[in-house]
Amino acid sequence: MKGRPGRVDRPTIIDVAREADVSRQTVSRVVTNHPRVAPATRLRVEEAIATLGYRPNRMARALVTRTSLTFGFAAIDMRDLHFGDTCLGMQVAAREHGYFLVVTELDFDDDRGMGTLETLLTLGVDGVALFPSLLSDADIEQFAATCGCPVVMIGRESKIPNVVSIAMDENAAAALIVDHLVDRGKMRIGILMNEMFPEVVHQRYVALRQAIGSGTGVALDVEAGYPKIAEGRIAATTLLQRSPDLDALIGFNDTMAMGALLACDDLELRVPQDVAIVGYDGIPFGALTNPPLTTIVQDSIGMADAAFRALLSGLEDGPPPEGEVMLWEPELLIRGSS
Amino acid sequence: MKGRPGRVDRPTIIDVAREADVSRQTVSRVVTNHPRVAPATRLRVEEAIATLGYRPNRMARALVTRTSLTFGFAAIDMRDLHFGDTCLGMQVAAREHGYFLVVTELDFDDDRGMGTLETLLTLGVDGVALFPSLLSDADIEQFAATCGCPVVMIGRESKIPNVVSIAMDENAAAALIVDHLVDRGKMRIGILMNEMFPEVVHQRYVALRQAIGSGTGVALDVEAGYPKIAEGRIAATTLLQRSPDLDALIGFNDTMAMGALLACDDLELRVPQDVAIVGYDGIPFGALTNPPLTTIVQDSIGMADAAFRALLSGLEDGPPPEGEVMLWEPELLIRGSS
DNA sequence: CACAGTAGTGTGAGCGTTCACATCGTATCA
DNA sequence: TGATACGATGTGAACGCTCACACTACTGTG
Numbered sequence: 001m002k003g004r005p006g007r008v009d010r011p012t013i014i015d016v017a018r019e020a021d022v023s024r025q026t027v028s029r030v031v032t033n034h035p036r037v038a039p040a041t042r043l044r045v046e047e048a049i050a051t052l053g054y055r056p057n058r059m060a061r062a063l064v065t066r067t068s069l070t071f072g073f074a075a076i077d078m079r080d081l082h083f084g085d086t087c088l089g090m091q092v093a094a095r096e097h098g099y100f101l102v103v104t105e106l107d108f109d110d111d112r113g114m115g116t117l118e119t120l121l122t123l124g125v126d127g128v129a130l131f132p133s134l135l136s137d138a139d140i141e142q143f144a145a146t147c148g149c150p151v152v153m154i155g156r157e158s159k160i161p162n163v164v165s166i167a168m169d170e171n172a173a174a175a176l177i178v179d180h181l182v183d184r185g186k187m188r189i190g191i192l193m194n195e196m197f198p199e200v201v202h203q204r205y206v207a208l209r210q211a212i213g214s215g216t217g218v219a220l221d222v223e224a225g226y227p228k229i230a231e232g233r234i235a236a237t238t239l240l241q242r243s244p245d246l247d248a249l250i251g252f253n254d255t256m257a258m259g260a261l262l263a264c265d266d267l268e269l270r271v272p273q274d275v276a277i278v279g280y281d282g283i284p285f286g287a288l289t290n291p292p293l294t295t296i297v298q299d300s301i302g303m304a305d306a307a308f309r310a311l312l313s314g315l316e317d318g319p320p321p322e323g324e325v326m327l328w329e330p331e332l333l334i335r336g337s338s
Numbered sequence: 339m340k341g342r343p344g345r346v347d348r349p350t351i352i353d354v355a356r357e358a359d360v361s362r363q364t365v366s367r368v369v370t371n372h373p374r375v376a377p378a379t380r381l382r383v384e385e386a387i388a389t390l391g392y393r394p395n396r397m398a399r400a401l402v403t404r405t406s407l408t409f410g411f412a413a414i415d416m417r418d419l420h421f422g423d424t425c426l427g428m429q430v431a432a433r434e435h436g437y438f439l440v441v442t443e444l445d446f447d448d449d450r451g452m453g454t455l456e457t458l459l460t461l462g463v464d465g466v467a468l469f470p471s472l473l474s475d476a477d478i479e480q481f482a483a484t485c486g487c488p489v490v491m492i493g494r495e496s497k498i499p500n501v502v503s504i505a506m507d508e509n510a511a512a513a514l515i516v517d518h519l520v521d522r523g524k525m526r527i528g529i530l531m532n533e534m535f536p537e538v539v540h541q542r543y544v545a546l547r548q549a550i551g552s553g554t555g556v557a558l559d560v561e562a563g564y565p566k567i568a569e570g571r572i573a574a575t576t577l578l579q580r581s582p583d584l585d586a587l588i589g590f591n592d593t594m595a596m597g598a599l600l601a602c603d604d605l606e607l608r609v610p611q612d613v614a615i616v617g618y619d620g621i622p623f624g625a626l627t628n629p630p631l632t633t634i635v636q637d638s639i640g641m642a643d644a645a646f647r648a649l650l651s652g653l654e655d656g657p658p659p660e661g662e663v664m665l666w667e668p669e670l671l672i673r674g675s676s
Numbered sequence: 677c678a679c680a681g682t683a684g685t686g687t688g689a690g691c692g693t694t695c696a697c698a699t700c701g702t703a704t705c706a
Numbered sequence: 707t708g709a710t711a712c713g714a715t716g717t718g719a720a721c722g723c724t725c726a727c728a729c730t731a732c733t734g735t736g
Contacts, residue, residue, distance in 0.1 A: 004654065005653075005655060006488045007404065007464065009404075013692065026716080029714095038713085055456060056692085057460060058457075058693095060691075063694090064692085064694045064721045067345070078416035084415070087443070088443060091442070100457050100461070104441060107429075107433060110433070123440070124396065127344070148347065285626075315342050315343075362723080364684085394722085399722080399724070401693090402725075
């Protein structure tokens with residue numbers, strides 16, 4: 001296990017000190033840009049650093065400073081547009097502020113993802129931003145209570161002690177969709193729910209239900225499935241066959257909505273004349289379906305930015321003892337499918 | 339900067355030792371599953387660990403063992419299907435072997451991505467897998483020479499000292515496509531190239547050119563653009579207007595190919611009768627276009643697995659001094675567009 | 677019954693870095 | 707000219723952990 005041939009030692013601060021004929025502390029001062037170093041010395045040290053190819057060891061530094069200048073980011077799947085965009089946004093924000101973002105994908109099988117989060121902590125991150133997915137509010141609360149660093153949850157609106165929750169305003173989104181559909185004369189709405197991630201899904205469902213309920217005389221039916229195209233197609237078919245008078249379908253996400261598009265094609269229903277279809281997420285391919293998909297878009301980059309700032313200020317002033325919720329306004333991107 | 343309110347100290351091995359009334363070494367032995375601990379002691383220590391919520395500090399451990407059980411993974415965009423799949427695959431492989439995968443997105447602006455890689459190193463990773471994108475072979479060679487750990491490059495076939503290169507066999511892929519097109523009676527082929535990432539692009543272009551050149555009397559035209567739908571559409575339009583007799587288009591990736599699909603629609607050309615279209619990548623939405631897209635798929639998970647194993651064996655036996663290339667067979671997924 | 681072997685445990689040192697403090701030399705001022 | 711200040715540098719300790727070794731008590735053996 002030791003002395004692995006593949007692992008070669010990198011030069012340390014001591015090597016640089018020897019090379020430049022100064023003490024390690026002087027090298028440290030040069031590296032951390034401390035002002036009180038004589039220009040000539042600084043130059044000599046910088047040359048030594050360049051010749052040896054020295055890079056300070058972040059772990060050793062973190063050990064003594066108790067700060068790693070590193071944040072963790074966890075979500076189940078970076079290929080997902082919203083997760084991926086947010087990840088990218090946080091990465092950019094982090095770099096601008098001298099932080100490094102350690103990204104990891106949550107492993108469901110490892111205690112719903114808690115294991116992955118714990119491992120992330122052992123890496124010494126100064127804060128964690130995460131999409132909860134399968135993790136319950138109780139999981140998050142427990143994690144925030146024991147992790148010893150700021151925690152930001154993105155994508156679920158929940159007031160959890162010591163946690164900043166950043167989420168899209170589901171009620172506003174639901175209202176945008178339902179108002180739009182009613183505006184188009186649609187009065188019998190079907191919903192394609194996601195059978196995974198009960199808590200996020202539930203918020204969206206409750207919001208839609210409430211928005212529909214407040215529209216006068218709008219009917220509602222629901223079917224759930226795995227949030228992919230094929231399963232969306234099946235769920236939509238089931239729904240349309242069970243309630244043939246439906247004149248609008250709302251997909252939990254664009255992928256399911258695209259499945260609904262296919263289902264309408266299968267059943268020879270015209271979109272949007274017979275059935276209007278709306279999704280969530282604003283994935284690029286939604287612009288290319290036939291007809292292009294009307295969808296709810298959220299400002300992933302803006303949320304990423306807010307998440308980063310929340311971590312930073314959590315570090316400065318401590319986390320909000322009673323939790324804090326930041327809601328983001330959704331936007332309805334109206335295209336041909338509605 | 340110190341004593342930040344947001345950062346609370348976690349218990350250390352000493353706290354656990356005190357709680358269980360043993361020495362730190364005994365706690366260490368319990369944590370690392372050393373056999374020579376009396377069952378009763380082990381139990382007492384485990385209880386102390388549970389009460390205190392202790393987790394070993396990976397950085398401190400790595401500092402002394404010179405092994406972090408951590409690999410780095412870098413690519414420009416995890417939302418990209420191939421990058422994302424490979425990332426996921428490596429993550430799974432890593433977890434199975436007790437490793438943690440630190441994922442990061444390469445920042446072009448930071449010295450073409452070299453800065454990001456250097457930062458990754460300072461985190462103490464035991465090895466790095468990366469998609470080179472903008473990094474040249476020379477960049478990679480230099481990185482491998484100075485990083486002191488195994489390096490695996492995915493997605494470009496290059497024999498670089500100390501680097502294992504894992505890539506799809508571009509010649510095989512090009513042959514699959516061209517043979518297929520010729521088989522369908524297509525003799526005038528247009529290529530939509532990617533204007534980014536010169537080196538990867540070049541390999542694909544050379545392979546296609548060569549495959550086309552070996553087909554008797556097949557004509558060729560090329561246009562380049564940013565590898566997205568809108569730009570693919572523009573490039574395809576340019577190409578089809580410049581060479582109206584083209585009867586097939588090959589997109590550098592599925593996204594460009596989908597742009598080509600739109601261009602054909604614009605120009606009222608039937609696909610595949612007038613123009614056949616083939617892409618690369620096998621993105622899920624390719625199955626939903628009209629007609630569905632014929633495409634080259636590569637085994638991302640298999641490559642991820644190989645990459646992980648290459649890192650492990652690089653650690654055991656040292657990196658290959660002269661470099662090593664592992665080629666993966668592509669598969670042609672024939673759908674309606676050809 | 678002395679000797680070795682071994683299971684179980686503890687101790688000092690050190691991984692690479694920064695912090696707090698000490699030391700030195702030189703310039704500044706009354 | 708002596709006191710004072712400050713700029714430039716170096717030294718010991720510590721961060722949390724594991725390694726190598728030392729130590730103690732058994733157990734078994736001839």
